[in-house]
Amino acid sequence: MKGVDAGAVNDFFLIICGIWVMFFKFGFTFVELGKTSGSNTANIIFKNLTDTFITLMAYWLHGYAFAFGEGSGFIGSKYFLTLGSPNLCHFFFNYARCAVATTVALGAVIERTEPIGYLISSYVFAGFVYPIASHWVWDVHGFFNPLQSKLPVQDYGGSGVVFLVGGTVALVSCYVIGARIDRWTPTFKQREHNLPLAALGASMQMMGFIGFIIGARYQITAPGEGQLAALCVLNILLAGASSGLYGLILQRLLKSYYDVDCFINTTIAGMVTVCAGANSYIPGISVMCGATSSFFYFIMEWLILRNKIDDPLHVISIYLGSGVWGLIFAGFFSAQGTLGGTDKIIGNNLLAVVVLFSWTVAIMHPLFYVMKYVKVLRIPRFMEKQGVDKFRHDKRHPLGKRKEFKLIKPH
């Protein structure tokens, strides 16, 4: 019997998990395609492929170095261009998570943004904002790291680092760029395009979430790691199921039909929420986590609508809302043994919510504002009415276009 190298098997594990995280990322593409009008199809594909690659370039050049290149509590400083990096699997898996964060971050301004605006904000987000935030929590040198910092934060899977940060960008971008034309007129209709594509995307996200959460441990070969991974899988699924089903009941009480979109949204919200503590909850806690997350989603939706923020894909409610709630919930309910006392963690987790939110706003808000000022952010009015595809990607969708016009014409 030849020997088996633990490092190599862990690398294998991490690469496979990384592929599933990319699956998650591409899933988001199909959710976007499914929920937007047919006259922005090419634009959304363009956006999602470019951000995959811009993220890779930014993360490879300096993002990974800022995130995991040792350095200070604030920022890393080694492994630029992965030079000298001892573990390329670690790079790949973290790149894939960064790509998920980027796609979430830029998912709220579809149907009204200039391609060049996407490219710039992808680069800044994936090269600076996200890596530095992830350094704080996930690098052993980070000031929020649970292993050796004085401010240990419980965020195992990324409710805060990935989804809160990404969702905050969504909020900022929506705020700066404004609503779609006629969004707040009474006759506006969400132009739904392709429900099967949205379902495909949501399925891909659910399956990808499993790789996303089990890979967060970076290893599988030691005794007990397999069961820990399985606990994470179970928690993710139970939280998604309980959030989705509870959301379905809540929604059914409010309306006379079963709303499939809302069902999908609350499911993803539950999975996002449970990430922060998926390694330490017992299954029953995850069920509760999912149910509360569903409730929190409805509150967020109400707030978003009340404040007239136009977020076609509900990115803010699903990811920012659940990210915040995930960190708070983990502060209360995650296992205490390793971290030392409830009071401390909940305080630290609340602090992390504030710090991560503020950091993201502090960088991205000026950026979007400047882009708006130099006119690379929002497409002209006539383009938005007819769809970006026609003008920026030379695609005409005769069928789609006509349908759009019918819906928009009344104004």
Place this chain on the structure above:
Amino acid sequence: MKGVDAGAVNDFFLIICGIWVMFFKFGFTFVELGKTSGSNTANIIFKNLTDTFITLMAYWLHGYAFAFGEGSGFIGSKYFLTLGSPNLCHFFFNYARCAVATTVALGAVIERTEPIGYLISSYVFAGFVYPIASHWVWDVHGFFNPLQSKLPVQDYGGSGVVFLVGGTVALVSCYVIGARIDRWTPTFKQREHNLPLAALGASMQMMGFIGFIIGARYQITAPGEGQLAALCVLNILLAGASSGLYGLILQRLLKSYYDVDCFINTTIAGMVTVCAGANSYIPGISVMCGATSSFFYFIMEWLILRNKIDDPLHVISIYLGSGVWGLIFAGFFSAQGTLGGTDKIIGNNLLAVVVLFSWTVAIMHPLFYVMKYVKVLRIPRFMEKQGVDKFRHDKRHPLGKRKEFKLIKPH
């Protein structure tokens, strides 16, 4: 060189296989979406996501306990809510198989069923019918278990436990709920909706089948396990290929064109059939298994049509028919060494066919009948004509709807 824990690597293996089984399960969603009318799109997505989660809840609460919680030969009695369960990966993989069985079971009554009817039958099936059936064959305490019972049954991958049981529900549900409106009028046309989606679903099923069959062994780290897994993969693929190609030839002899739907159906049928003995056939036997399976599929189709059973997705022929044939074929052709003599196995496998079929009918038939009686089973006539989406999910599909009307109007 650090040590590698065998248990942890097996857990890793089982989680990955489980994800592919979920991939299989979601594949079925897209087959359904692709083969039904556009005015039931939201309903089908709703059905498939809810059954994923209802199944999870039912299986977690008591299904897994009934299936693998030791206990008697008939039913298990430990590990409710996975409490005390020594292996959560085992839970996850078996949950995924249960989800496949559920989706097969409820696949035959699309386009004419109330949402609430789905939810109830999913729960009963995933919480009682399937777990108890799987206990008999796959738990070491089960009375059909090949390892230590006196009635060893050869069903390695689930031709019987998953597909025969699921397919039986499909038959029962079709029988109770009846055909779609105008199904047996001469002008009825199968309202095909989206062939690429059906192809996507079928591709997902084929890839998922690989995880489904290799995971059935629950382990990979011992010498020889890798080759056994590879043999299963080869057998699944060869059976699918031979069944599909033979079905194509048979069908081409009957008609003047190449029927893609029939080709896909026979392919899946071949894979279902070979499951029962995929671990013990030599590749040549699998080719034969596939070809006979294809023949059996045509007989089933003929019987179904002759008896005027309306099964839009051919679930009964593909899964019930092939499940039965798979158990019979395994009774004759699977390796004899471990089980002790051909005569015994074929007898036991035939008995298993009868027992599994009767058990499923005994529970599900009264359930469907009661649901029909209290009117939560079939949607009203006008809803069926216009599509469930409009009434139960508040989705209008202007294009799809118009097309439907054209096809239905003549009556």
Place this chain on the structure above:
Amino acid sequence: MKGVDAGAVNDFFLIICGIWVMFFKFGFTFVELGKTSGSNTANIIFKNLTDTFITLMAYWLHGYAFAFGEGSGFIGSKYFLTLGSPNLCHFFFNYARCAVATTVALGAVIERTEPIGYLISSYVFAGFVYPIASHWVWDVHGFFNPLQSKLPVQDYGGSGVVFLVGGTVALVSCYVIGARIDRWTPTFKQREHNLPLAALGASMQMMGFIGFIIGARYQITAPGEGQLAALCVLNILLAGASSGLYGLILQRLLKSYYDVDCFINTTIAGMVTVCAGANSYIPGISVMCGATSSFFYFIMEWLILRNKIDDPLHVISIYLGSGVWGLIFAGFFSAQGTLGGTDKIIGNNLLAVVVLFSWTVAIMHPLFYVMKYVKVLRIPRFMEKQGVDKFRHDKRHPLGKRKEFKLIKPH
């Protein structure tokens, strides 16, 4: 701690990689579906499923034996029907790569080919042409094998063996079968059908490429193998990203819009190019490899158009062009340690380009020519105008058909 068998874990690794290669293969189906007219949908699904299975049969019966059955430097001669084969995982993974090659090979003649013509050429390609070519480079007995032949060729991942060979068939088939009706009239429009499906296919290809490249090593358990695999992943992604982004810039300089199709094509081209040396490039070289590959793609496109070769999916530019450039690039830039001196490799790699190209032409050109002569190659003119589906698969696409007619009518 129980022992873990290295062989079994490698088998596990190879099966998982093989599934991802199948994912790649099915991805090509959706690219085809997305980029062709709706009136050939069933035909394309038919083509892709049959070639999956015809390839399996041919490869199982004798293809694998010719490729890896020891034998002479030219052809192997053992393991027919996998009998006596010591490693079935090796068979599965190589079958999956063969299926990718087949699907590439027959991807250029869609919309105008008889089903029977596909079947015959799939069989010949997967049973003879590809296996023998792969024997030369990848079997230790092959005369181009880097391990022990006198003509070591650097083709780690298959730029030459899989993509150059497949792409050559595409060129030959286009040349023999000729352009689509009216292709070179000024009013011809590429009948684009479904951009989201094309994006789905491209995403599947990108994810599948990761399994495709890491599996090429056949093992993972030895120390260092995990990092080698990660290097391959990084190189594939960087080459794809740099090729895609550089292609986007090049294309944007030529036109006033962002061309999503071209972006996807150059991305895949970059990944194809880097395959040949993905195990030995440092990441910076991969970025350069991608960028040059993008440039090479534009030259190929110009050549193809200039020579009036009608290749609806750009198979020749993407796969043949990048395959050639990949072997040349690897000849110059791959690590020299193991192979002994730059001059030698570049010479051998150039020789391999010529030999692989000539071999494929020598077998496939006569075959296509004979098929054309006996009229099983091209569908009749009226069928092509109305779409193959209607005549060969009994599928009518009322919507799609009408759209087609509008585009074709002017002539």
